[in-house]
Amino acid sequence: MDVRQAEFIKSAVKPKDYPETPLPEVAFVGRSNVGKSSLINVLVNRKNLVRTSSTPGRTQLINFFDVNGSLVLVDLPGYGYAKAPPELRKQWQPMIETYLATRENLRAVVLILDIRRIPADGDVQMLRWLDTYGIPPIIVVTKCDKLSKNEQARQTGLIAAAIGRSRKELVPFSALSKAGREGVWQAIMESAGL
Ligand code: GTP
Ligand code: MG
Numbered sequence: 001m002d003v004r005q006a007e008f009i010k011s012a013v014k015p016k017d018y019p020e021t022p023l024p025e026v027a028f029v030g031r032s033n034v035g036k037s038s039l040i041n042v043l044v045n046r047k048n049l050v051r052t053s054s055t056p057g058r059t060q061l062i063n064f065f066d067v068n069g070s071l072v073l074v075d076l077p078g079y080g081y082a083k084a085p086p087e088l089r090k091q092w093q094p095m096i097e098t099y100l101a102t103r104e105n106l107r108a109v110v111l112i113l114d115i116r117r118i119p120a121d122g123d124v125q126m127l128r129w130l131d132t133y134g135i136p137p138i139i140v141v142t143k144c145d146k147l148s149k150n151e152q153a154r155q156t157g158l159i160a161a162a163i164g165r166s167r168k169e170l171v172p173f174s175a176l177s178k179a180g181r182e183g184v185w186q187a188i189m190e191s192a193g194l
Contacts, residue, residue, distance in 0.1 A: 001185040004068050006044035011061040013095055015102055019064050024192040025072040025105045026138075029096070029126055030112035032056035032078030035142045038175035039112060040065065040073055043185060050075050060092075062099055071192055072105075080122040101133055108191030110138045110184070115147055115155050115172070119162050127163055138171065138187040139163070145174040 009019045028036040033056035040050045044067060051059070056078065063075040076099065077092050100109065109130055113119055130137050141159060144152055152172065160167040171187055173180035 001043075001182075001189065002068075003044050006046060006049055006065060006067050008049065009064040009066050009072070011063050013061060013091075015098060018062070018099075018103065019072070021072060021105065023066070023070060023072050023105065024107045024194065025064075025074055025103060026108050026110060026188050026192055027074035027076055027099070027103075027106060028110045028112060029076050029100075030078060031080045031114070031120060031122060034078060034112050034114050035175055036078065036112055037075055039110070039140065039142060039173065039184070040075055042175050042178050042181055043073070043188075062095065071188075071194060074099075079126070080120055097129075100130070100135065106135060107193065108136045108138050108188065110140055110188070112140050112142050113159060113170075115141045115144050115152060115159070119159060124163060136191055138184070138191060139165065139169055140171045140173050140180075140184055142173045142175065144172050144179060145176040 012018050028040060030036050037050040037052040037059055041047060049065065050063065059075055059077045065073045067073060076096050111126060113123060127137060141156060147155060156167050156170055160170055171180060171183045173184055
């Protein structure tokens with residue numbers, strides 16, 4: 001993917017504030033701190049278009065980004081962040097679910113998993129939920145740089161088994177080395193019909 005231009009469109013909480021656009025949209029979900037925002041930055045070749053942080057709970061709104069005027073990428077807050085203030089957590093779930101359930105131009109959801117962890121309940125629930133709504137998941141396994149090749153292969157097998165998918169369905173990625181960037185783009189473009 002040749003990214004010529006990438007820009008922040010706006011942040012939103014409620015559907016009335018989502019940008020009005022006919023462009024295909026792809027959203028990014030996953031546990032808090034898994035690397036959603038870092039993945040988007042690598043995809044668009046920008047260090048800091050999307051804010052990242054080593055503290056979980058960095059992304060608190062739905063953030064929309066335009067790529068080449070032909071595609072919208074959407075960064076969502078993470079789930080499963082136990083330390084988030086309860087009031088904030090209460091707002092996040094309906095915010096994410098409303099977006100996923102109502103956004104008409106949503107073509108696919110990139111579900112990001114940490115290569116070092118067996119998927120948590122939140123991940124499994126999210127997959128089931130995407131299935132219910134007929135939203136195709138693109139499953140990316142990130143932070144591959146943290147493990148050796150052998151450990152990566154082993155973990156990929158365990159993760160695939162835990163979510164009942166074939167290991168071929170998992171797209172390996174590292175925001176640090178940028179390995180897997182093309183593979184993620186390919187899956188996104190195919191889903192977006194571009
Ligand atoms: P929230 O918005 O809080 O839900 O987090 P997020 O999922 O957007 O994660 P973010 O991209 O902010 O990254 C969280 C931390 O993980 C940061 O310290 C990143 O530098 C680090 N990180 C993300 N991706 C990778 C990766 O592929 N490899 C390594 N080594 N670190 C990564
Ligand atoms: Mg984030």
